[in-house]
Amino acid sequence: MPMTDPLAADQAFFTALQAADSDSLNALLSDDFILVDVLSGSTIPKSVLVGFVGAGDLVFNEIERDPGDLIQRDYEGLTIIIGRTRMNMTYEGETFTAESRYTHVLIEDFELGWQLVSAQGTLIPSGAPDVEAA
Numbered sequence: 001m002p003m004t005d006p007l008a009a010d011q012a013f014f015t016a017l018q019a020a021d022s023d024s025l026n027a028l029l030s031d032d033f034i035l036v037d038v039l040s041g042s043t044i045p046k047s048v049l050v051g052f053v054g055a056g057d058l059v060f061n062e063i064e065r066d067p068g069d070l071i072q073r074d075y076e077g078l079t080i081i082i083g084r085t086r087m088n089m090t091y092e093g094e095t096f097t098a099e100s101r102y103t104h105v106l107i108e109d110f111e112l113g114w115q116l117v118s119a120q121g122t123l124i125p126s127g128a129p130d131v132e133a134a
Helices: 006-019 022-028 046-055
Strands: 029-036 043-045 058-065 071-075 078-091 094-109 113-123
Touching (some): 006 022, 006 071, 006 078, 006 094, 022 029, 022 046, 029 046, 046 058
Parallel strands (some): 029 113
Antiparallel strands (some): 029 043, 071 078, 078 094
16 A cells, blocks of 8 residues: 555654565665665665565664654655664674664655655764754
């Protein structure tokens, strides 16, 4: 079922990652989706991300989103969501924990609903101050 709200699509993305639901990921991600990895800075296309998650090579053991730390910018047919997460994941048997800020870019497709076209994670180093803009 197409997502009619960008925030719902954003939440569905994290839910699908944690549930290892490759069908939902396929539906939510645009065909040209690119993820900039939070740990390595690598660019990962949709097919690779869905493949890793579906095969169990990349497991999201826990994803905590901070609902109070969310910025949403809406434009005609496009939404940018900036948020904060703490994730515990296992990649090929090695477990990592990362606290990060993320930027998600979503577009509205009138047939498919809101699609995630780009995701960028920026690692927040342990003990880093939280600087607010004046």
